Amino acid sequence: MEQVQFYHALKVVKHVCIGCTHCMNICPTAAIRVKDGTAQIDNNACVDCGECLKTCPVNAIIVEQDDFSKIFKFKNRVALIPTVLLSQFPEDVSIAQIYAVIKQLGFTHIQEVDETVPILVNQTKEYMHKNHQDKPFISGFCPAIVRLIQVKFPALVSNIIHLKQVIDITAMYCREKLQDKNTQADDIGIFYITPCAAKIAAIKSPVGDEKTFIDGVINMDFIYNKVLLNIKNNKLDHKLIEEPNILQKKSIEWTLTGGEANQYDGRCLAIDEIHNVIEVLEKLEDEELTEVDFLELRACDNSCTGGVLVTENRFLAIEKLRNLAKNNKPNIHNKSSQEINKHESYLIQNINIGKIEPRSIISLDKDIMVAMSKMQKINRIMKVLPGIDCGACGAPRCQALATDIVQGQAKMNQCVFMQKLLTKEGLISPKESFEISEQTWGKNRFDKNEYK
Numbered sequence: 238m239e240q241v242q243f244y245h246a247l248k249v250v251k252h253v254c255i256g257c258t259h260c261m262n263i264c265p266t267a268a269i270r271v272k273d274g275t276a277q278i279d280n281n282a283c284v285d286c287g288e289c290l291k292t293c294p295v296n297a298i299i300v301e302q303d304d305f306s307k308i309f310k311f312k313n314r315v316a317l318i319p320t321v322l323l324s325q326f327p328e329d330v331s332i333a334q335i336y337a338v339i340k341q342l343g344f345t346h347i348q349e350v351d352e353t354v355p356i357l358v359n360q361t362k363e364y365m366h367k368n369h370q371d372k373p374f375i376s377g378f379c380p381a382i383v384r385l386i387q388v389k390f391p392a393l394v395s396n397i398i399h400l401k402q403v404i405d406i407t408a409m410y411c412r413e414k415l416q417d418k419n420t421q422a423d424d425i426g427i428f429y430i431t432p433c434a435a436k437i438a439a440i441k442s443p444v445g446d447e448k449t450f451i452d453g454v455i456n457m458d459f460i461y462n463k464v465l466l467n468i469k470n471n472k473l474d475h476k477l478i479e480e481p482n483i484l485q486k487k488s489i490e491w492t493l494t495g496g497e498a499n500q501y502d503g504r505c506l507a508i509d510e511i512h513n514v515i516e517v518l519e520k521l522e523d524e525e526l527t528e529v530d531f532l533e534l535r536a537c538d539n540s541c542t543g544g545v546l547v548t549e550n551r552f553l554a555i556e557k558l559r560n561l562a563k564n565n566k567p568n569i570h571n572k573s574s575q576e577i578n579k580h581e582s583y584l585i586q587n588i589n590i591g592k593i594e595p596r597s598i599i600s601l602d603k604d605i606m607v608a609m610s611k612m613q614k615i616n617r618i619m620k621v622l623p624g625i626d627c628g629a630c631g632a633p634r635c636q637a638l639a640t641d642i643v644q645g646q647a648k649m650n651q652c653v654f655m656q657k658l659l660t661k662e663g664l665i666s667p668k669e670s671f672e673i674s675e676q677t678w679g680k681n682r683f684d685k686n687e688y689k
């Protein structure tokens with residue numbers, strides 16, 4: 238079966254990229270190669286964790302977002318707000334002011350994404366009870382981690398909890414609520430304000446679900462700048478200020494590290510930052526980590542407060558959210574809670590997702606005999622390559638170059654050590670050796686004027 242490509246929100250701007258290899262070396266799935274002097278991302282291997290974007294010294298990697306004007310295609314325009322947005326602003330900016338500016342920008346409704354957390358918590362408890370034989374359970378909260386498991390740990394896919402996440406539950410709730418009030422389905426536009434690239438990718442190509450209830454995604458840094466500018470320049474329309482909805486503590490803290498793990502009984506671990514997560518998943522795969530009930534795994538350092546589109550320092554953002562959770566007095570009998578209760582059974586009926594398919598990038602061939610033969614070739618090539626992982630061939634490690642060679646995507650002579658040997662043996666000329674390097678690093682790289 239032909240592999241369907243994942244949607245990716247991260248793009249390399251070729252004319253800005255200087256081919257420095259920083260991104261290639263940090264990518265946890267070895268998805269990046271340098272060719273013709275610029276970084277290239279393999280769509281089948283990338284999990285949209287954003288590590289490459291964070292490390293790029295020249296901002297050559299960007300997150301594509303929907304055009305903001307897309308919201309005006311709909312009469313009813315809902316902004317789905319994750320609590321992490323509230324932690325971005327200075328203390329003297331109130332939640333009511335933030336919401337008022339978002340409405341001023343064109344949204345007609347504000348909905349806190351994390352308001353449906355209590356529903357998901359209860360359903361997750363039931364799910365874990367019913368499927369206790371599938372322990373340890375892995376949360377599906379972070380789309381980058383779900384993709385990481387699909388591509389790098391396919392044997393663990395069945396451990397992922399097959400329930401919708403709050404972003405989808407809340408979007409489904411908004412749609413149902415508005416349609417209940419006689420709003421036409423086509424007139425409802427739901428837009429998520431995202432702190433990371435992985436959520437964009439998950440919305441554009443959902444995993445385990447065929448459709449999404451969300452119509453578009455707006456980057457959090459874009460909204461942050463707009464809101465702050467309007468408030469600073471006294472452009473806030475005070476008529477739009479309303480008493481904001483106050484969420485429960487568990488909803489406010491949901492996106493912080495431990496937000497999920499603290500809700501469940503048994504041995505629950507909360508791990509953030511993708512390389513830490515990989516370490517734990519490797520232990521799980523090798524059965525070195527047993528007797529765990531629940532794993533909360535998040536790709537970003539300090540979870541969503543460390544997302545690539547978040548502006549505030551993550552430690553200050555965490556402090557603000559913890560204070561908000563501590564000091565707010567939610568009224569669970571308020572109008573908004575009553576409205577959710579009204580739709581709860583519909584949400585629960587539709588909370589399950591379909592099968593999550595593994596998408597192994599390490600499987601060398603569908604035919605097991607061919608795959609084994611390719612593996613033997615890789616091992617033979619590895620005996621010849623220098624094994625110093627210098628990256629001068631345009632691949633992050635010698636193992637990655639060996640795999641690319643066997644898959645017909647690279648040549649042995651891309652290795653600079655091989656080039657020296659072949660030149661010494663008279664099998665290629667110095668000119669040919671130079672041209673091979675130009676194919677990896679681009680012609681300009683060797684232009685003396687570039688260094689003046």
Ligand code: SF4
Pocket residue numbers: 247263264265266267268269278282283284285286287288289290
């Ligand atoms: S987003 Fe993550 S997985 Fe994708 S290329 Fe960048 S570092 Fe690699």
Ligand code: SF4
Pocket residue numbers: 249253254255256257258259260261275276292293294295296297298
């Ligand atoms: S980090 Fe990657 S994208 Fe950025 S300049 Fe270096 S090679 Fe190009």
